[in-house]
Amino acid sequence: MHIGRFMRGVACCAAVAAFVLTAGRENGVGAQGSTALTGVVTSQAEGKMEGVLVTARRDGAKFDVTAVSDAQGKYSFPRTHLDPGTYAIKIRAVGYDLATPGSVEVPAGKTATLNLSLEPAKDLSSQINSVEWLMSLPGTDDQKAMVQRQILSCTYCHSLERIVKSKHTAEQFVDIIDRMAAYYPDGTMAGTEGRGRAKRAMTTAQAAKNPSWGVAPGVKKTDLAEYMATISMGRTLPADLKMKTLPRPKGDATRVIITQYDMPRKDTVPHDSDVDSKGNVWYTDQTDYFVGMLDAKTGEITEWPLPKATTHEFGGASDIQLDLKDRPWFSVTSDKARNHFGIPGRFDRATGQWQAADLPEGSSAQFMALGPHGVIVASALEIDPETTKLITKFPYPEVQRLPDAPPGQHFGYEPAMDSKGNWYITDFGSHHILKIDGQTNTASWYKTPTAFSQPRRGRMDNQDRFWFGEYVADNIAMFDAKTTKIQEWPSGIKWSSPYTSSIPDAKGRVYAPSNTSDCVFQLDPKTGKVLAYLMPTRDFDSKQVSIDPVSKKIVWMANTRNARLIKIEPLD
Numbered sequence: 001m002h003i004g005r006f007m008r009g010v011a012c013c014a015a016v017a018a019f020v021l022t023a024g025r026e027n028g029v030g031a032q033g034s035t036a037l038t039g040v041v042t043s044q045a046e047g048k049m050e051g052v053l054v055t056a057r058r059d060g061a062k063f064d065v066t067a068v069s070d071a072q073g074k075y076s077f078p079r080t081h082l083d084p085g086t087y088a089i090k091i092r093a094v095g096y097d098l099a100t101p102g103s104v105e106v107p108a109g110k111t112a113t114l115n116l117s118l119e120p121a122k123d124l125s126s127q128i129n130s131v132e133w134l135m136s137l138p139g140t141d142d143q144k145a146m147v148q149r150q151i152l153s154c155t156y157c158h159s160l161e162r163i164v165k166s167k168h169t170a171e172q173f174v175d176i177i178d179r180m181a182a183y184y185p186d187g188t189m190a191g192t193e194g195r196g197r198a199k200r201a202m203t204t205a206q207a208a209k210n211p212s213w214g215v216a217p218g219v220k221k222t223d224l225a226e227y228m229a230t231i232s233m234g235r236t237l238p239a240d241l242k243m244k245t246l247p248r249p250k251g252d253a254t255r256v257i258i259t260q261y262d263m264p265r266k267d268t269v270p271h272d273s274d275v276d277s278k279g280n281v282w283y284t285d286q287t288d289y290f291v292g293m294l295d296a297k298t299g300e301i302t303e304w305p306l307p308k309a310t311t312h313e314f315g316g317a318s319d320i321q322l323d324l325k326d327r328p329w330f331s332v333t334s335d336k337a338r339n340h341f342g343i344p345g346r347f348d349r350a351t352g353q354w355q356a357a358d359l360p361e362g363s364s365a366q367f368m369a370l371g372p373h374g375v376i377v378a379s380a381l382e383i384d385p386e387t388t389k390l391i392t393k394f395p396y397p398e399v400q401r402l403p404d405a406p407p408g409q410h411f412g413y414e415p416a417m418d419s420k421g422n423w424y425i426t427d428f429g430s431h432h433i434l435k436i437d438g439q440t441n442t443a444s445w446y447k448t449p450t451a452f453s454q455p456r457r458g459r460m461d462n463q464d465r466f467w468f469g470e471y472v473a474d475n476i477a478m479f480d481a482k483t484t485k486i487q488e489w490p491s492g493i494k495w496s497s498p499y500t501s502s503i504p505d506a507k508g509r510v511y512a513p514s515n516t517s518d519c520v521f522q523l524d525p526k527t528g529k530v531l532a533y534l535m536p537t538r539d540f541d542s543k544q545v546s547i548d549p550v551s552k553k554i555v556w557m558a559n560t561r562n563a564r565l566i567k568i569e570p571l572d
Contacts, residue, residue, distance in 0.1 A: 048073030051248030191539035284317035371417035457500035469498035
């Protein structure tokens with residue numbers, strides 16, 4: 001969601017298994033039929049357990065729904081979210097397994113009650129996320145940063161579990177790094193459930209020619225390989241390895257319903273998503289030629305094929321931006337563009353056809369945004385949404401090479417435009433927001449309060465505030481175009497690397513995904529309060545967050561590694 005459409009509208013010990021199912025009316029909400037399924041989660045170690053994610057999937061359904069237990073251990077599913085039928089039940093609570101997996105029958109017009117008993121996890125190491133591995137593993141912050149802070153970081157594609165449970169020497173890891181670097185880096189590693197896809201972007205021999213690793217100065221593959229060899233422990237981990245875990249959700253972080261919709265093709269790599277004015281969710285596949293839409297009323301997903309390039313080893317679509325007429329704009333890999341991201345264009349749902357924009361030869365773009373009066377911003381290009389012709393090209397990346405540019409490396413990432421037509425981009429290579437004046441083309445650089453914060457992706461709201469994630473600083477941040485001031489809010493979790501930020505919802509809160517902690521942060525800028533909503537599925541990875549313009553409070557995003565669309569509904 002963007003400016004124009006916004007305005008429009010673990011401790012483990014023995015446990016006794018118990019799995020009790022009863023059906024009947026309850027007092028209060030349940031008695032009125034508004035609750036479909038409820039119950040209490042307990043363990044011998046903790047008694048009633050707060051912050052346990054309970055996920056229900058109806059037989060034959062293409063989606064699942066998750067509720068979170070409160071301070072009394074109680075979870076509840078609204079009837080609006082569970083139709084009558086038989087449901088399989090799963091849980092997520094680090095350090096615990098469901099004692100007796102089973103199913104529950106949810107009747108029509110009545111409330112089903114299912115109390116859940118948890119027991120110590122048989123394999124804690126298979127449950128923890130990358131942040132928890134970083135908390136648990138030996139090494140200095142600088143060493144850990146090599147696997148997590150680089151642009152080609154290990155955690156960008158998969159959990160650190162894969163490294164820890166391998167067993168290789170430093171010399172062998174150099175070869176492995178070259179092989180991994182040969183894969184297309186944008187989240188194409190399949191998740192633990194076998195959803196997602198990995199694509200080769202070059203040969204291992206080509207990757208081996210680059211002696212560096214990531215973008216941090218002075219970091220070499222050999223440095224990374226030597227550290228990885230120290231944390232490579234094999235399938236049987238040392239008995240003295242103390243695995244540290246993040247706390248489970250508490251308080252307001254338990255007041256949420258999360259729905260995950262399976263995409264039709266389980267090997268989809270949905271890099272981006274956006275929501276139209278009717279609440280329909282659109283997404284693109286960055287390693288195959290498809291665009292898809294989830295119907296907000298039916299929950300059904302429709303996909304359309306896109307024109308394929310012949311001169312690229314593989315291709316797909318990048319980013320997606322709905323214009324003021326609900327037309328999706330995105331780039332598609334093209335024979336006319338040298339890079340993978342391709343040429344921006346407009347999709348017509350009625351005809352199922354994508355039309356490349358009428359741009360000068362050699363034009364290409366990855367990221368898109370919406371500017372004033374509905375203009376399309378595709379990287380440094382400003383495009384007329386009706387004629388699809390170029391309005392202007394901002395002098396980027398030329399300005400970053402001028403003598404008055406700040407010293408050091410620069411790497412522009414997410415573009416944005418304010419209401420006056422000024423263009424902005426995050427400086428992911430360093431710590432700036434770069435502005436190019438829409439009238440004079442003069443450049444101004446605004447430094448984030450935290451050095452080398454690596455601002456990554458974000459969105460401009462209707463008050464000319466650019467919200468973004470600071471990937472290395474573990475912050476959510478906002479640049480006010482009117483005052484040129486930048487404000488930062490800590491996520492509260494080290495190594496969490498917020499990737500992007502939404503614009504504010506109806507209550508002024510913004511949302512930022514953490515792909516290393518399997519969390520989505522909710523920030524209230526007025527109070528500075530940050531909630532971490534834990535996602536139900538491991539291998540969470542999202543790169544773009546939208547606020548539904550109909551409800552103005554429902555949050556949507558795509559899970560790149562697991563080929564799902566995620567809907568988050570805060571219960572407040």
